Every structure is written in C-alpha cells, then in structure tokens.
Amino acid sequence: MLPDVNHPVWTKVVSGQKALQSSKATVNLLVQCSKMSYGRDSSLANAKQLITKMHSFFTRYESIFCEEISQLAQ
Numbered sequence: 001m002l003p004d005v006n007h008p009v010w011t012k013v014v015s016g017q018k019a020l021q022s023s024k025a026t027v028n029l030l031v032q033c034s035k036m037s038y039g040r041d042s043s044l045a046n047a048k049q050l051i052t053k054m055h056s057f058f059t060r061y062e063s064i065f066c067e068e069i070s071q072l073a074q
C-alpha cells in the first residue's frame with residue numbers, strides 16, 4: 001500500500017536518506033532527479049513539491065511499481 005503523502009518516508013527518499021531500488025529506468029530517473037533537486041534546494045517548499053510529484057507518480061502507476069511501493073512501506 002502506498003504511504004500517505006505526509007508520511008516521513010517521502011522526505012527520506014527525496015533527500016537520499018532512504019534508497020529505493022528499482023530495475024525500472026523511470027523510477028530511477030525520478031528518484032535521482034528528486035535527490036539532485038533537493039541537494040540544490042533543501043527548503044521545505046521544494047521538498048513538498050518533490051514529494052507531491054513523486055507521490056502522484058506512484059499513485060498513478062501503482063499497479064506497475066508494486067515492488068518499489070513495497071520498499072516505501074518498510
């Protein structure tokens with residue numbers, strides 16, 4: 001089950017504190033871009049924007065990225 005957008009795991013993923021392993025390029029690109037953006041601007045506003053974008057992506061494609069979503073729940 002996909003964690004709520006306010007769950008702390010999202011902050012950990014965009015900041016690079018939690019690794020998200022995937023064999024799918026789209027997920028890896030999304031995570032890498034988010035980490036880079038957060039590295040340049042770690043403000044709360046940017047973090048929220050990145051988290052919202054990532055959460056929206058996983059919500060939309062939840063049936064495709066089951067393995068990645070299960071990592072978020074751990």
